Amino acid sequence: MATGRTHRPATRSRGIPEATVARLPLYLRALTALSERSVPTVSSEELAAAAGVNSAKLRKDFSYLGSYGTRGVGYDVEYLVYQISRELGLTQDWPVVIVGIGNLGAALAGYGGFASRGFRVAALIDADPAMTGKPVAGIPVQHSDDLEKIIHDDGVSIGVIATPAGVAQQVCDRLVAAGVTSILNFAPTVLSVPDGVDVRKVDLSIELQILAFHEQRKAGEEAGGENAPETGAETPAAAVPPAPRSTGGGRKGPDGDVPAVMPA
Amino acid sequence: MATGRTHRPATRSRGIPEATVARLPLYLRALTALSERSVPTVSSEELAAAAGVNSAKLRKDFSYLGSYGTRGVGYDVEYLVYQISRELGLTQDWPVVIVGIGNLGAALAGYGGFASRGFRVAALIDADPAMTGKPVAGIPVQHSDDLEKIIHDDGVSIGVIATPAGVAQQVCDRLVAAGVTSILNFAPTVLSVPDGVDVRKVDLSIELQILAFHEQRKAGEEAGGENAPETGAETPAAAVPPAPRSTGGGRKGPDGDVPAVMPA
DNA sequence: ATTTGTGAACACGTTCACAGCG
DNA sequence: CGCTGTGAACGTGTTCACAAAT
Structure with missing residues (x-):
């Protein structure tokens, strides 16, 4: 999620998908924990559970790195730790x-x-x-x-x-x-x-605001059947609700509690 | 990006896309700054620049909230601040x-x-x-x-x-x-x-590791033409590179510097 | 003349389900 | 038989490009 002017416009590289890269550290952490407990091998199912993803995704992710892993057995923990570390560039300081x-x-x-x-x-x-x-x-x-x-x-x-x-x-x-x-x-x-x-x-x-969004949605759903865009406003008339300059009566959002204060 | 067992398997709700929700706080911050400078309206182009996204994305995002904004003019800053705040649930404490x-x-x-x-x-x-x-x-x-x-x-x-x-x-x-x-x-x-x-x-x-991945890639590209998986190892022989149990010679990742140490 | 709002095309990411290998 | 590796189907997110509105 590079912000700023950093956009690689459809990099043609046959490289690892960004979403996969973002999960490699997760896998690495889970694998390191297994390694410390001297667990020799893991199945995609076990490792996925430890990393908090589903096993299909994990296998797909690993498939971008190459065919490590042994069918019928699983993945060699130490070997995978090394391969992921290397891929992430953690073998250097x-x-x-x-x-x-x-x-x-x-x-x-x-x-x-x-x-x-x-x-x-x-x-x-x-x-x-x-x-x-x-x-x-x-x-x-x-x-x-x-x-x-x-x-x-x-x-x-x-x-x-x-x-x-x-x-x-x-x-x-x-x-x-x-x-x-x-x-x-x-x-x-x-x-x-x-x-x-x-x-x-x-x-x-930003993280808190995203949580608040979902939190609010939960509060709305808890009572409503289909969709309840009603802002279950605890605070009465929180702030002065401004309005845009508009004449017609086209649909303006999900209305619900859009205040009728519409200055010309 | 909810971790754990929190997976909403294809929520049928006609709600706002998660990716859009994640950007609303960004827009809100940019808008708040404009509001403090008493700027009355912004175009999608200007606001997008301030938020670090492109204007098409911003307009699409706003379209999920409703038709705020005036064609030929832009968006009313105060009104948008209020609408996004409300959507994010920030009108309550x-x-x-x-x-x-x-x-x-x-x-x-x-x-x-x-x-x-x-x-x-x-x-x-x-x-x-x-x-x-x-x-x-x-x-x-x-x-x-x-x-x-x-x-x-x-x-x-x-x-x-x-x-x-x-x-x-x-x-x-x-x-x-x-x-x-x-x-x-x-x-x-x-x-x-x-x-x-x-x-x-x-x-x-995790964030650092993702950066390291790209950093390493840059170091490789800087000299190589197509793809240079060579680990520009500053550290000689960083760690003991383990290997999986394998017999055949099927392709094992992009080789390159996969060590030839393969214990039977 | 501008700038929004949005269908349609495209790219990316995830899940399914099963062939292939050990 | 068990588990990986992966094509194909599906879903989500992004970009394009233009009609509609003021």
Whole structure:
């Protein structure tokens, strides 16, 4: 889900589908757990259950990687761990910089999942001079003046942005100019990046809003039979409901509780 | 992307497509920014640019909500803000509990985007007695013994899990048993929930791994002509590459650097 | 003259169901 | 017989391109 100008218009590559790539880490995690318990093989059914997908999807996914797996038996856990790790590029170590060491940046710096496999926090960067030198999660914070130098010296190609939204684009631009080609954005903004740079975003409020949508729908369905677009408004007249300039009487959405306040 | 047992097998509802729902918060954010700058109307082209999508997609998305917008003119900003807010259920206030007040939980508690629109942190809950009563982001942490009571008293239907992976499922089970029907999971585990409960997950290491995949691909393409599955291994012989039990010579993935170590 | 709203075409993703192999 | 691997069917999401509206 690369945001910004990153659109590959129907890449002709016979590569792995994006949806599959997004599930490989899930499989890898499940497999790693099995590996730690010294389980030698798994069936697609078992592994799928552990990863929270259905077995047909899993088999299809694996078929893009090649014919690992043995009919009548299942998949060799260790072998699959290796193959998926390799496919994901986790056999090499990726140095990562985190920019913006506020609450969230600090939490990310201390997150165990980082160091676990393939990733290494190369540097923590913040614009606040008061932070410079202060160790966070055991790593001293560096000042953003040195951003370019750090990126270069450590050969960083992945950057994590945990700054306020207002400065995220500038930080992004500097990261990209310095050679970063993959960005994980926690700031609630759309980032614009040149072609060839991947951006993925993690956005708390978007996730909550999607949940709220479904939550609301549940509340509506709970009583209604077919479809109940009625906003079971707990709050009476929440906000001033504006209206567009319109004359005719064409259908305007599912009406229901569209207020009759229609200024000419 | 609800994980767990939450699969709606081809919902017949004439509702809004999931992909569209996932973009509504994006539009809403862009529109809110315009609203604050007192911009009265936007064209699909402008708004799409601001939201980081293309205009055809945006118009199609809006068409599912109804025929807001005026041909030849564009969309009324205020009206659209209201309509999307209503559709997302943000005209009512959603109390949210955050369980697990470690670094991440604390960061989430302090996150501005929470309170911004529609959401309110009803309680912070942690299992550590030493945390109980301690204010985090201005809210006193409560002990997890009281989880059920808190959920009930505040009518909470959305829960955020920011605990270690090991306890995430138990926390989830308790939340669900207490009446929570939407969960945002930051713990790196697959959660199992009964039907009717929505789970969305935010997983740092999965996002990084997806970026690493593309990053690796870029490194390969940069020199190779067609396809270069060569792992540009910085690290020599990263790990012992296992192999499956196999006799024949059928194609086994894209070979390339599949090691010739094949134990019988 | 613009810009929306939308059928139709296309691309992508998922599921089915079974052939093929061990 | 069991389980993988995969073509084919199906469903969802995206893009195109243009008629309709103001």
